[in-house]
Amino acid sequence: MKQILPLIRLQLMEFFPIAAVKNTSDASAKKRARRRLTSTVVIFLACVYMSVVYSMGMLKGGLDGSSYTLAPALMFMAGSILGAVTTLSKAGTVLFSSASLDPLLTLPLSRRTVVLSRLFSLYFEEFLIHAGMLLTAGVCCGIVVGDLPAAFWPVLVLTVLLAPLIPMGVGGLAGLFVNMLTARMKNKSLFTTVFSMLFLLAVMFLSFNAGTMFSNMADIAGILQNRVNALYPPAGLFVAGLQGNVGAFLLFAGISLALLALLCLAAVKGFSFFYGAINATAASKTFRMGRQKQTGVLAALCKKELRQKYNTPIWIMNTDMGTLMAVLMTVALIVVGKAPVLEVLENVFGRGDQAGLLFGLVIAAAQCLSLSATSSVSMEGKCLDIVKALPIRADVWLRSKLLVSMLPPVAGGLVCGLALTIAWGLPAWNALLIFGLCLLFAWAFSVVELALGLHFARFDWENPAEVVKQGGGVMLSMLITFAFIGGGVALIIFMGYSGAAILCGLLLAVALPIRLIMGKRAEKTLTKL
Numbered sequence: 001m002k003q004i005l006p007l008i009r010l011q012l013m014e015f016f017p018i019a020a021v022k023n024t025s026d027a028s029a030k031k032r033a034r035r036r037l038t039s040t041v042v043i044f045l046a047c048v049y050m051s052v053v054y055s056m057g058m059l060k061g062g063l064d065g066s067s068y069t070l071a072p073a074l075m076f077m078a079g080s081i082l083g084a085v086t087t088l089s090k091a092g093t094v095l096f097s098s099a100s101l102d103p104l105l106t107l108p109l110s111r112r113t114v115v116l117s118r119l120f121s122l123y124f125e126e127f128l129i130h131a132g133m134l135l136t137a138g139v140c141c142g143i144v145v146g147d148l149p150a151a152f153w154p155v156l157v158l159t160v161l162l163a164p165l166i167p168m169g170v171g172g173l174a175g176l177f178v179n180m181l182t183a184r185m186k187n188k189s190l191f192t193t194v195f196s197m198l199f200l201l202a203v204m205f206l207s208f209n210a211g212t213m214f215s216n217m218a219d220i221a222g223i224l225q226n227r228v229n230a231l232y233p234p235a236g237l238f239v240a241g242l243q244g245n246v247g248a249f250l251l252f253a254g255i256s257l258a259l260l261a262l263l264c265l266a267a268v269k270g271f272s273f274f275y276g277a278i279n280a281t282a283a284s285k286t287f288r289m290g291r292q293k294q295t296g297v298l299a300a301l302c303k304k305e306l307r308q309k310y311n312t313p314i315w316i317m318n319t320d321m322g323t324l325m326a327v328l329m330t331v332a333l334i335v336v337g338k339a340p341v342l343e344v345l346e347n348v349f350g351r352g353d354q355a356g357l358l359f360g361l362v363i364a365a366a367q368c369l370s371l372s373a374t375s376s377v378s379m380e381g382k383c384l385d386i387v388k389a390l391p392i393r394a395d396v397w398l399r400s401k402l403l404v405s406m407l408p409p410v411a412g413g414l415v416c417g418l419a420l421t422i423a424w425g426l427p428a429w430n431a432l433l434i435f436g437l438c439l440l441f442a443w444a445f446s447v448v449e450l451a452l453g454l455h456f457a458r459f460d461w462e463n464p465a466e467v468v469k470q471g472g473g474v475m476l477s478m479l480i481t482f483a484f485i486g487g488g489v490a491l492i493i494f495m496g497y498s499g500a501a502i503l504c505g506l507l508l509a510v511a512l513p514i515r516l517i518m519g520k521r522a523e524k525t526l527t528k529l
Helices: 004-015 018-023 027-060 065-097 101-105 111-144 152-162 165-182 188-208 217-231 233-242 246-269 271-278 297-309 313-319 321-336 338-348 352-367 378-389 394-424 429-455 472-495 497-520 522-528
Strands: none
Touching (some): 004 027, 004 111, 018 027, 027 065, 065 111, 065 233, 111 152, 111 165, 165 246, 233 246, 297 313, 321 394, 352 429, 352 497, 394 497, 394 522, 472 497, 497 522
């Protein structure tokens, strides 16, 4: 215990480098520390913001009485599922192949101490997310409902501490074996990405597999609560604990601690096994001149960007998940059928005749919650000097990043628009409307996010998660996106096609000047990076 506490303190100092900000005289080191601290704070505030929006929306929308637990249950489930997917993609790297591991192994410390301290790094990041989402949801329940059971707050606080353990255990164990099995593969990162996406796809398919979702809108709270409990059973134990069931909460705590113990046991006892397997290298690739093709500069840059993206699992998980959500949502709408969905739109919004417009907005918005443009500049890392040395115009380099960022949402808009139009027998112009909205959203948000990525660029990262998931620009872009989408939904619901025209005008008014300025100052911006 005496040995592990200093290592945990070092981990906390990485998340909160306050001493470095105050005492470091080196300007670049102080800047790095300030960025790291800002990223940690922004992650927490972003989780608080999202929790407030969703929790207050549900609670003010009539989910009161016994259904007040739906808000914290949804936050608990969302944080846990995302935590499991993220941990799966990075557990092997954090525990057995990070740059800071080998220096620790040279110190007079036991392997158990080193591994447990690395596990704390996985835990604390998930703890921040759950704390921001769960505690905020609890405060919203207290404000709206008022009279809560005596067990509510103690159970909520304990759950914040225990919530990261299940996704850590499940995602960590799966991630170790996936990383081990793919270590000698030439495309091991791509294989890990595919495995993570399949895992997420299965979870999301279950969540959208709601045949009764549109059949009884009067009991929507009960349907959602049952769906959450079925999709993530620990959420049911958590809800029971909030309502005073001590036995259910103790079962949840026991499962959480057991999975943590299992991950610790596997990592400590199998240290040599996993360390050797995960750090194994693939056989070198053979260079054949016949495989190389003459191509344009823009196409070459796009290929480079795509190759880097699809060999970085956490980058894909952060940016392409929205397209997966849009596709699954479209499949769910087709399965449910046209009549019940249009009836709900007519009864709730009075917009049954504008289904194509509403779904176009939802599909476009879902795909733009986080695009690759925000972190693409930082992901260049130390290779940026090579880009600067090549005879490439800076604006072409920026254009390649915009095109790669736009590719998934534009493709998703085309697929979703055609599928929904054909399956529901809508007029052909609905497919063009959905595709057009996705194209405009993808371009506008990519421009704004690329501008943020240039402003918050950092190249001293060791793990892609530092810029893909924890970057200040990424979090700020998500907050802007949420705010803009919320306003857009309100415009279209209350004003129909006029609201959609205003929304498109706002997108162009914001993004077009930014793109023009970005292109004009491209060379100067690249020189300063």
